[in-house]
Amino acid sequence: MTKLSDFEKELKSVIKIEEPDGAYKNRLQARLRERELNGVTVPQKANLRWVYVAIPLLIVMAVILIAGPNKVLAQIKSWLGFVPGVGIVEKDAEIWTLQEPVVMTKDGVELQIKEAWFTPEKSVVNYAFFNVPNPNFYPGMVLEQCYLPAWLETEDGTRYEEIKMGEFPELPAGTAQVSLHVPCIWNTVLNNSAPQDWQASLNLTPAGDDVTIQDVHMMADALPEPQVVPIEIQDSSALETRFEDLDNPIPLPKAEKTIENGVQIHNIIRDGDALVLTGTFSGAADLGDLYLQGEIKIEDADGNYVPYRIPENIRTLIPYENYSYGMNWAIEMRPGGFKAPFTIKQLASTAKRTDDVFDFEIQQENFDKPQKSGEEPIWLYAHDLSRSFGDYFLKAMTVNIQREIHSSAHFYSGPYIFDASLDLWDPESGTFLPGFEETVSKGDFLTLGSFGAKFNGRMPLDQENYRLRVSKPLIVDKTFELSTTWMPDEALLSAVAEQSGQPEAIISYESFVVPDIDPEKIPQGLILGFGDTQKTLELKDLQGNLISSIESNYGGFSFEGRKLVYARSAREGEGQRELVALDIATKEITALTRLEDDNVYMPRWSPNGNYLAYLGDNNGLYIFNIENEQFRVISMADPVEILGWSNENELYISEHGYGSGKDKLYVYTVESDNTREIIVPGISIWGSNYPTISRFDGRMVANNTAGDELYVWQPGVGQPRLIVEGFELHSYGWFDQEWVIVSLRIRETQSEITVLINVDNGEIIRIPTVPGVPFDITPVKQ
Structure with a gap:
């Protein structure tokens, strides 16, 4: 056995050969298997790929000899590139794309x-199906669904074969033609109404300058292995909280120790000024599985909180399998104005x-008791308890x-219980029904974990209460603070600084200061939505005061905000469900028409007051003419969403596609019974929840795919203008002429706030966040 000197031991402890990326390893293994199966003897020749390992290793060794092995090293040369929407590629790789888009019917x-x-x-093909019929x-x-x-x-x-939706293995170099085969449309019913066995020919061409490649700076990966060290216990008031919708938020567990270098940085990508x-x-090798708690925190050298956001291309930046990022993470930050080095922290717990x-x-x-008019409920549904x-x-x-059929239950876990066995009490047999098909998701740095189960057995629907037994829970054992300290490369910081000063959004994650609520600035207005029980509609003012409650599932305001349309229950409507209009001031109710269908989702009133649009049974789009009391039913195959009426009394609708492509935007003109599509730019x-089309000037508010x-x-007309960036959007829509209402989540405090934004002059007014689910909002004119 070779004996190492003290310095050699120290050097070995901080140097690791960079592991090849997964795609490269898969390609290499596939080619080796192919050669082995074909019995081909390949002449030995120099493999330049080892240069990618040898050169950084030599650089690291040279730097360590100068700076010492305990220093945290910065990133080294950029040999890779990142293609938005695709992923990390070799810098000189040839990338191919479509000669032209393909559309077939x-x-x-x-x-x-x-x-x-x-x-x-890899190969990435963004394809989507539209106008898919209902089964x-x-x-x-x-009932056999398509999962082929x-x-x-x-x-x-x-x-x-497709690895996940829209992503396939790499093709042989120089492939100029390939065909896409889709045996059936994902999640539709097999051998039913949706056509099957699709085949589309794709003609390919080198992308050349048409593709955007951003520099990827690979870290030297010379950090020591994660090491557990004592930590000074923080005051509980300084901890982040979760489940901010509770009256008494539960604090996250306190960290007992730190795992230094428990946060590993692999790649750094420069994207403009970010x-x-x-x-x-x-974690340390002997700790076992870790369960993440709360969110990443970043501090600069002076202890200041450094704001960050989740990258829009996160799914192509880090591994994403089975709706989880696992122990991988990705963030986007603007380092300008902060002092390096930066400390990145994440709370995590072991379990027992x-x-x-x-x-x-x-x-x-x-x-809730979904049922058809005059019939008994067919099932019971509860949520968010x-x-x-x-x-x-x-x-x-x-x-x-x-x-x-079987019953089911699904729980969000944490911050103290990560999973458990579930059983459901059956009053007829006097025993618990054991859970089967139990599911457990550990969660990741973006989402909580979850666990659930199904239960076989016919359950009565008239019991006073139902009991779920949660047993043998997996709970928090010890909690650690994972951390690392990162000193960015000066050249990289300088390149980012050159891009700073670009026009930013009205509300940006890097500069937004949460305003106080000033009652005198809050305009007159009304919000309609579900209350805490989610069984009645609640009408509130913008101060959060309850005006009245209505027994219904959805509703919508008239243009001037004086009336409210909703579906009145059969009990109130003398045995027949009715579409009614409520005069908010006088409380007078006018019956507009009787309803044959059971669902009236998102009713929207046209600005001229002549039409009501809503979604009914089977995704049908209903247009009700108030003057002649006639219905026009537009059958929609795909799921659609009513976005709202414009100032020209045109109805805007979005159609959701099956697959990885974008949704479609349609405009329906009632008078001419004409529908046209508008191309959406990215x-x-x-x-x-709120109307996203302004009934005052026809402008739209819309988010990005990351939300x-x-x-x-x-x-x-033209390109969209950014007004909010870097905050998770919970709801948004038009309030008044230039005013948009937005509810967004503040990452530092794990809380939600609601603001009104004047999109023309940038003024911001904070209003109380109304609990529940909002549906519509209107100004009240004096």
């Missing part, structure tokens, strides 16, 4: 392939199993009690 269903990228690492249900049918992957096929017949950091969380038993009871009145058990806390996200137009940017756009 079969049995009225449209397949769109507008974008595709082919790199040496035909009939007695005795076998698509594949790419080259001219020689080789198949490359830096995107990606990496992993890591106990013999505790908790009975989670739900009263009958806490359930919280219970405390001593020091523990549980939140039931969904509980379904079924009379004919924003997500799938609606919000943390808000734009204002005149549909069909």
Whole structure:
């Protein structure tokens, strides 16, 4: 055995050879297997890929000899590039794309392939289906849904099966033609109404200058292994909280020790005036699994909080499998104005199993009861219910009690219980029904974990209460603060500084200061939405004061804000559901028409007062003419969202596509019974709780695909203008002529605030956040 000197031991402890990326390893393994199967003897020749390992290793060794092995090293040369929407590629890699978009139609269903990228690492094809019909249900049918992957096929017949939606393995270099095969449309019913066996030919061409490649700076990865060290206990008031919707937020567990270098930085990408950091969380070898708590915190050298956001391209920056990022993370920050080095922290806990038993009871009145008019409920549904058990806390996200088929329950875990066994009490047999198909998700740095189960057995729907038994919970054992200290490269900081000073949003994550609520500045207005019980509509002013309650599921204001339209229940409507208009001032109710369908979702009143639009049964779009009391039903195959009426009394609708492509935006003109499509420039137009089309001037508010940017756009004219960036958007829409209402989440405090933004002059007014789910808002004119 070779003996090492003290310095050699120290050097070895801080140097690790960079692990090749997963895509490269997969390619290498595939080629080796191919050669082995074909029995081909390959002449040995110099492999320049080892240069990528040898050169950084030599550089690291030289730097360590100068600076000492205990220094935290900065990033080294940029050999890789990042392609937005695709991922990390080799800098000199040849990237191919479509010669032209592909659109084809079969049995009225449209397949769109507008974008595709082919790199040496993988193939990305953004495809989507539109106008997909609803399934035909009939007695005795076998409900088998499509979960078959698509594949790419080259001219020689080789198949490359879809890894996840829109992502495939890499194709052979120089492939100029390939076909996309989709055996069935994902999640539709097989052998039913949706056409199957799709095949589209894709002609490819080198992307050349058409592709944007950002520099990727690989870290030297010379940090010591994670090491557990004592930590000074923080005051509990300084800890972040979770479940901010509770009256008494539960603090996160206190960290007992620090795991130095428990936050690992792998790559740094420069994007204009911002830096995107990606990496992993890591614990000491003997700790076992870690469960992340709260969110990443970044501090500068003076202890100042450094704001950050989640990158829009996060799914192509770090591994994403089964709806989870696991122990991987990615953030975007603007370092300008802060002093390096930066400390990045993340709270995490280990877990232990106990013999505790908790009975989670739900009263009958806490359930919604979906039913058809005059018929008994067919199932019970409850959600967002919280219970405390001593020091523990549980939140039931969904509980379904079924009379004919299995029941189910789904819980969000943490910050103290990560999973548990679930059983459901059956009053008829006097025993607990054991859970099956139990699911557990550990969660990641963006989302909580969850656990749930299904229960076999016919359950009565008339019990006073229902009991779920939670047993053998996996609970917090020890809590640690993962951390690392990072000194950015001076050249990189200088390059970022040169890009600073660009126009920013009205509300930006790097500079926004939460304003106080000033009652004198809050305008007169009304908000309509579900209350805490989510069984009645509540009408409140912008101060948060309750005006009145209405028994209904959805409602909407008239243009001038004096009337409210909603579906009145059969009990109130003399045995028949009715569409009614309420005069808010006089409380007078006018019946507009009787309803044959059971659902009236998102009713929107046209500015001229002549039409009401809402979504009814089976995604049908209903237009009701108030003057002649006639309905016009527009059958929509795909799920659609009513965005609102414009000032020209045109109805805007978004259509959701099946697949990885963008949604479509349509404008419907009632008088001419005409529908036209408007091309959307890179924003997500799938609606919000409030109307997203201004009934005053026709402008639209829309977010990005990540849900943390808000734009204002005149549909069909110019480019969208950014007004909010870097905050998770919970709801947004038009309030008044130039005013938009936005509810957004403040990461530092784990809280939600609501503001009114004047999109023309940048004025911001904070108003109380109304609990529940909002549906509509209107100014009240004096």
